[in-house]
Amino acid sequence: xxxxxxxxxxxxxxxxxxxxxxxxxxxxxxxxxxxxxxxxxxxxxxxxxxxxxxxxxxxxxxxxxxxxxxxxxxxxxxxxxxxxxxxxxxxxxxxxxxxxxxxxxxxxxxxxxxxxxxxxxxxxxxxxxxxxxxxxxxxxxxxxxxxxxxxxxxxxxxxxxxxxxxxxxxxxxxxxxxxxxxxxxxxxxxxxxxxxxxxxxxxxxxxxxxxxxxxxxxxxxxxxxxxxxxxxxxxxxxxxxxxxxxxxxxxxxxxxxxxxxxxxxxxxxxxxxxxxxxxxxxx
Amino acid sequence: xxxxxxxxxxxxxxxxxxxxxxxxxxxxxxxxxxxxxxxxxxxxxxxxxxxxxxxxxxxxxxxxxxxxxxxxxxxxxxxxxxxxxxxxxxxxxxxxxxxxxxxxxxxxxxxxxxxxxxxxxxxxxxxxxxxxxxxxxxxxxxxxxxxxxxxxxxxxxxxxxxxxxxxxxxxxxxxxxxxxxxxxxxxxxxxxxxxxxxxxxxxxxxxxxxxxxxxxxxxxxxxxxxxxxxxx
Numbered sequence: 001x002x003x004x005x006x007x008x009x010x011x012x013x014x015x016x017x018x019x020x021x022x023x024x025x026x027x028x029x030x031x032x033x034x035x036x037x038x039x040x041x042x043x044x045x046x047x048x049x050x051x052x053x054x055x056x057x058x059x060x061x062x063x064x065x066x067x068x069x070x071x072x073x074x075x076x077x078x079x080x081x082x083x084x085x086x087x088x089x090x091x092x093x094x095x096x097x098x099x100x101x102x103x104x105x106x107x108x109x110x111x112x113x114x115x116x117x118x119x120x121x122x123x124x125x126x127x128x129x130x131x132x133x134x135x136x137x138x139x140x141x142x143x144x145x146x147x148x149x150x151x152x153x154x155x156x157x158x159x160x161x162x163x164x165x166x167x168x169x170x171x172x173x174x175x176x177x178x179x180x181x182x183x184x185x186x187x188x189x190x191x192x193x194x195x196x197x198x199x200x201x202x203x204x205x206x207x208x209x210x211x212x213x214x215x216x217x218x219x220x221x222x223x224x225x226x227x228x229x230x231x232x233x234x235x236x237x238x239x240x241x242x243x244x245x246x247x248x249x250x251x252x253x254x255x256x257x258x259x260x261x262x263x264x265x266x267x268x269x270x271x272x273x274x275x276x277x278x279x280x281x282x283x
Numbered sequence: 284x285x286x287x288x289x290x291x292x293x294x295x296x297x298x299x300x301x302x303x304x305x306x307x308x309x310x311x312x313x314x315x316x317x318x319x320x321x322x323x324x325x326x327x328x329x330x331x332x333x334x335x336x337x338x339x340x341x342x343x344x345x346x347x348x349x350x351x352x353x354x355x356x357x358x359x360x361x362x363x364x365x366x367x368x369x370x371x372x373x374x375x376x377x378x379x380x381x382x383x384x385x386x387x388x389x390x391x392x393x394x395x396x397x398x399x400x401x402x403x404x405x406x407x408x409x410x411x412x413x414x415x416x417x418x419x420x421x422x423x424x425x426x427x428x429x430x431x432x433x434x435x436x437x438x439x440x441x442x443x444x445x446x447x448x449x450x451x452x453x454x455x456x457x458x459x460x461x462x463x464x465x466x467x468x469x470x471x472x473x474x475x476x477x478x479x480x481x482x483x484x485x486x487x488x489x490x491x492x493x494x495x496x497x498x499x500x501x502x503x504x505x506x507x508x509x510x511x512x513x514x515x
Contacts, residue, residue, distance in 0.1 A: 023331050023333045026418050248333075282347070
């Protein structure tokens with residue numbers, strides 16, 4: 001019992017907070033691209049923090065409910081139609097069997113979340129349901145069924161306001177990466193003072209930066225990387241690793257985004273401008 | 284030998300230890316010993332410890348509130364390490380079929396390296412390799428110990444799909460694709476063994492850093508036989 005996917009959108013998956021083991025075996029951490037928005041969706045329904053949600057991309061998706069529950073559609077700006085009525089994002093909605101939920105193309109932000117009461121059920125590997133090819137299903141497809149426990153209680157939780165000011169910035173907090181000290185003074189200056197933009201190459205593994213900075217660093221011995229690591233390629237391209245990043249890499253690691261900066265960046269669309277603000281960790 | 288660590292806070296919850304040294308098995312043994320000690324002694328504070336050729340990444344359960352305290356704990360661990368003389372693992376045999384259907388780049392390597400195909404196969408299956416790390420893909424082992432006459436750069440254009448089990452060469456390393464994946468390694472054969480299998484929850488990743496392996500040349504008939512037995 002649960003729901004059926006009518007139209008899956010471009011990149012819909014099941015996500016939770018990701019895996020806390022498996023990296024030594026080459027398994028990415030994965031998890032929701034925007035953990036802040038994911039956590040908000042679950043908190044509205046009084047769910048546990050690891051309750052799996054459906055994550056959808058800019059194109060939205062369409063689903064058909066086959067059981068009753070309460071849901072929260074978390075998104076920065078979304079037009080949501082429940083049956084024929086327009087409803088609000090970021091609040092509690094009651095659904096019953098037969099209801100059709102349609103999320104139109106997002107106007108702002110890149111990733112949204114559908115939480116249901118007590119989370120979706122799906123195959124779990126190493127303590128997480130997060131989709132990753134080679135471990136679980138890859139993406140949600142048309143006609144796929146996603147299970148959840150039917151719930152017909154009186155209320156679904158307590159509506160709280162999503163703090164949108166979290167996203168009202170184009171400044172990404174970064175720490176020095178392991179190879180930052182190898183950069184010339186000029187490059188360090190440019191990194192901190194130049195305005196950059198997100199390229200069209202963005203997916204769950206990485207977001208690329210449109211602008212290039214002339215590179216003078218050699219590749220490094222393959223070393224560990226994490227979501228939020230800014231890699232610097234020989235061609236001067238900068239690649240910001242995201243949640244499905246590989247666990248090792250051979251490009252110099254010049255900056256590291258804070259957890260908050262990863263969430264904010266995940267919602268920036270192609271061509272969005274941003275700057276880096278270099279800070280000390282724990283400042 | 285004294286090892287000089289560079290200890291660096293990587294993000295809110297992680298610390299990177301890097302040794303600026305030549306990559307070899309001594310360094311690997313030393314890293315794996317520290318990795319084990321940290322995983323045991325700080326089991327409650329840490330989530331996972333990842334090793335590469337010259338580094339360890341330690342991911343803690345919560346935000347590191349006092350880096351210098353954590354750094355000193357790690358320094359104590361590094362100082363107290365007693366490295367055993369050898370990696371005490373038995374050599375695992377991995378069957379590989381080097382025949383035409385699977386050894387896609389053998390002809391290319393043969394002309395580049397000025398070796399016959401049978402010489403390449405012999406040199407590749409003669410050596411005992413060490414698993415240095417698992418990276419790139421779930422379960423992908425980076426194997427050190429390749430005969431220097433087989434060193435070859437990656438392909439300039441990666442292939443869009445390399446089948447699971449493919450054995451490849453890239454620079455000074457050899458490795459095995461555990462799952463279908465795009466990739467740029469020079470492909471010389473394929474193993475019927477499933478190195479990575481989520482249906483084996485306790486042993487989903489067959490190879491671990493420090494393991495010793497050797498490739499055993501098999502025929503296509505043997506390949507198909509082993510595959511039919513393991514895929515049931």
